[in-house]
Amino acid sequence: xxxxxxxxxxxxxxxxxxxxxxxxxxxxxxxxxxxxxxxxxxxxxxxxxxxxxxxxxxxxxxxxxxxxxxxxxxxxxxxxxxxxxxxxxxxxxxxxxxxxxxxxxxxxxxxxxxxxxxxxxxxxxxxxxxxxxxxxxxxx
Ligand code: NI
Numbered sequence: 473x474x475x476x477x478x479x480x481x482x483x484x485x486x487x488x489x490x491x492x493x494x495x496x497x498x499x500x501x502x503x504x505x506x507x508x509x510x511x512x513x514x515x516x517x518x519x520x521x522x523x524x525x526x527x528x529x530x531x532x533x534x535x536x537x538x539x540x541x542x543x544x545x546x547x548x549x550x551x552x553x554x555x556x557x558x559x560x561x562x563x564x565x566x567x568x569x570x571x572x573x574x575x576x577x578x579x580x581x582x583x584x585x586x587x588x589x590x591x592x593x594x595x596x597x598x599x600x601x602x603x604x605x606x607x608x609x610x611x612x
Contacts, residue, residue, distance in 0.1 A: 482509075518609035522582055529607045530560075531578040531585040533592060539572050541597030548592060552576065555588050 484492075496508045522529050537544055552559050558580040565573040576592070578585045582605060589603040 514609050518606055521607050521609055521611055522605045524611075525583070527582045527607065527611075528580065529582045529585060529605050531582075531589060531603055531605045533576040533578065533589045533601060533603045535574050535576070535592060535598050535601035536567070537572055537574075537598045538570050540570060544595065544597035545572075547595050548574070548598075551588065551591055551595070555584075558584060558588060 492505070492508070496503055496505055499508065502508070502511075521527055535548075537548075539545060552562060555578075558578050560577040560579050562577070563575045565575075567573050578588065585605065586603065589601075592598065593601050593603075
């Protein structure tokens with residue numbers, strides 16, 4: 473798919489531009505303003521799309537818990553089975569003799585994914601976790 477590049481100029485305060493250039497300098501291969509601005513625009517489009525009511529998104533929920541916590545694994549299993557149509561995959565890592573890390577990949581309506589994540593994060597014994605929601609950004 474060929475995309476013609478369009479040019480436009482941007483005005484911003486000098487100190488903001490200097491800070492932006494420092495940020496661009498910390499990036500990997502694409503260390504130029506144009507690529508950095510394109511990435512920021514794509515991020516904003518993904519964010520807007522995810523915030524659209526009814527949006528279909530992907531969510532990855534990472535949680536850390538102790539497998540010694542009573543009934544916890546059973547409760548987490550139960551929640552995931554109740555929402556089997558949304559849970560795409562779950563990966564379990566035994567971090568050490570006591571702690572487990574799980575990454576739960578979900579696909580579905582944004583509000584439902586957030587509520588399942590809240591349910592899991594709010595389960596007693598889940599020590600920490602974070603939901604990352606994303607999509608292609610092409611329907612924003
Ligand atoms: Ni484990």
